[in-house]
């Protein structure tokens with residue numbers, strides 16, 4: 001099973017998390033956070049960590065974990081992973097864009113998963129020509145307005161999800177994964193729809209890829225084929241630290 005969640009956040013949420021940083025973050029995480037200087041980077045880093053911690057405490061609800069007991073560490077490649085009681089646990093993927101974050105987590109360390117979220121902003125043709133295959137560039141150029149932004153961001157996001165699922169990130173050429181045409185008309189908001197894709201190494205035999213549009217964002221998820229997906233509803237605006245018991249996250253334990 002792959003558990004996943006999505007939430008938007010506001011400046012107020014970030015201010016609250018900063019005030020409660022000692023209850024939310026481990027010492028090591030606080031050190032990493034202090035090193036970040038760019039405000040947007042600090043916001044997305046903090047929001048995605050809090051959301052990841054909420055998701056993991058919910059998945060392991062029976063362990064009654066506090067937020068700072070769930071640590072988010074990173075490999076040299078940039079791939080994030082969860083540490084509980086000093087041990088690496090399961091498989092994690094996270095993404096942030098604008099004022100939203102998406103997290104996917106499986107308790108099974110053999111699971112493969114990559115998630116991505118993109119705000120629906122129009123991309124330049126220089127960008128699509130550089131990172132897309134000629135077929136993808138032609139396909140996105142056949143749209144205009146909202147659908148153009150959706151098509152561009154969907155293709156980009158799908159590539160990133162795949163690159164995260166295989167743990168490579170942008171170290172691999174984005175044209176090594178080719179995204180097929182997608183039905184943009186019949187895509188109900190909040191429901192996963194399949195994306196056809198192909199790679200040089202025929203990874204499409206082992207992975208599946210889905211997308212969904214939500215408000216001004218597109219979400220994609222790439223995972224090994226046999227995994228089921230379960231949505232865990234969480235909202236960063238509802239994360240509050242209990243005064244009586246500082247390690248408890250009310251929204252996550254509810």
Ligand SMILES: CC(C)(COP(=O)(O)OP(=O)(O)OC[C@H]1O[C@@H](n2cnc3c(N)ncnc32)[C@H](O)[C@@H]1OP(=O)(O)O)[C@@H](O)C(=O)NCCC(=O)NCCS
Pocket residue numbers: 044045048074077078079080093094095096097115116117160163164165166167168169170171
């Ligand atoms: C992973 C990557 C494709 C996503 O980039 P993005 O769209 O800017 O940002 P997203 O929010 O969607 O995803 C970023 C998250 O992906 C995760 N990630 C980074 N590298 C990863 C990898 N190799 N495998 C899996 N996940 C990875 C991280 O958790 C990161 O968030 P964090 O830095 O807050 O921990 C890209 O950042 C990357 O490849 N980075 C590593 C290589 C690099 O820095 N290249 C320089 C640019 S060419």
